[in-house]
Amino acid sequence: MLNLQPYENPMYFVYLLIGLVPVIIGMFHGRRHRIYESIFSLFFLVLIFDADKWPQGKALILYIAYNTLLVWLYAKYRTKENSSNKTWVFYMAVILGIAPLTVVKFTPLFSTHPSLLGFLGISYLTFKVVGMIMELRDGAIKEVNFVRFLQFLLFFPTISSGPIDRYRRFLKDYDSAPTPEKYTELFSKAIHYLMLGFLYKFILGYLFGTLLYPHYEHLALLAHGNFLGLSWPLVGVMYSYSMYLFFDFAGYSLFAVAISYLMGVETPMNFNKPFISYNIKDFWNRWHMSLSFWFRDYIYMRFVFFMMKHKWVKSRVVTAAIGYFVLFGIMGIWHGETWYYIVYGLFHALLINLTDAWIRFKKKHKDSLPSNKFTYALSVFLTFNTVCFSFLIFSGFLDKLWFH
Structure with missing residues (x-):
């Protein structure tokens, strides 16, 4: 079998497009052929976790079994009377939901070997699971269809690095096929996004x-040592890495x-002209x-x-x-346990707090502060x-430059 990582190898796209023809x-x-789509998704999961990635494949199987049991038990508990009064059960369910990811993230602090529980995409599956537990607690999700639950977790176009979908939104698309007119629109967008993706990833x-x-x-x-390494090549590092x-x-x-669109699922976009x-x-x-x-809804707002x-x-x-410092501190730690990820998170927390302070200041002095195309361009x-x-900071290059 071939070991193909998602969207990295040209052969991956060849197999992908061939397999998508019946869909x-x-x-x-x-019409939506769910049995074929399930077999098709399973085939590509095998491609991802075949050969030397098989230990990750076994970790994925264990993870799915563990979280299916966890969500089933919590969903069953939520059907009991007065279950909403026992918040400790909810907290325990969330802790158990994030436990495998926590072990994987912090194992490098204590061992030179990666955790046996780790696999490609564990973070994004954990976000899906914890989001479901929280929405079960809120009552937004009334019941869980466990066949759909597995299809939601193992939806292969997004399994490794997102985008992160929500269970109710996913089911709204997956439980029915789009009309031919709607699918024609989705198909057109999918081709456009594929071409744009090739330009972004493989050329730029x-x-x-x-x-x-x-x-x-x-x-x-x-140029290291030239004013603490603050040189024009470092500026080049900053911009080239960012791009x-x-x-x-x-x-x-x-x-x-x-690929989600080609399968009739309108997975949410991840980027909208951020620069x-x-x-x-x-x-x-x-x-x-x-x-x-996800971090805003399930961490910041709740905290x-x-x-x-x-x-x-x-x-x-x-x-x-x-709340912002907690939010971005957690986000930084999620990226990794090294200092530059944590500093990156706290730096953004500081920036958002300064932005809030500036917005409050502008509201009080809106008549005396200029607001025009020039000030907008300057802010961008x-x-x-x-x-x-x-x-x-996030790249870790400063760590290499200054501390090694």
């Missing part, structure tokens, strides 16, 4: 990630969305949107509500500020460069 034909006739991503970034990295290392990060991930996300953001809050409404909205309910802090401004320019600097 596409069925969709154009208003290659230009910035394979050609420019190593070049500037080499020059910056040679590579965007085009590579946005390209991947476009592929995932395109034209006029402040850092606008940026997070455009960058990796499915992740940022802030918890603080307000228990009256930890009287000031709403201070409550929001603490400043936001873009601030974000690129944060990506320089």
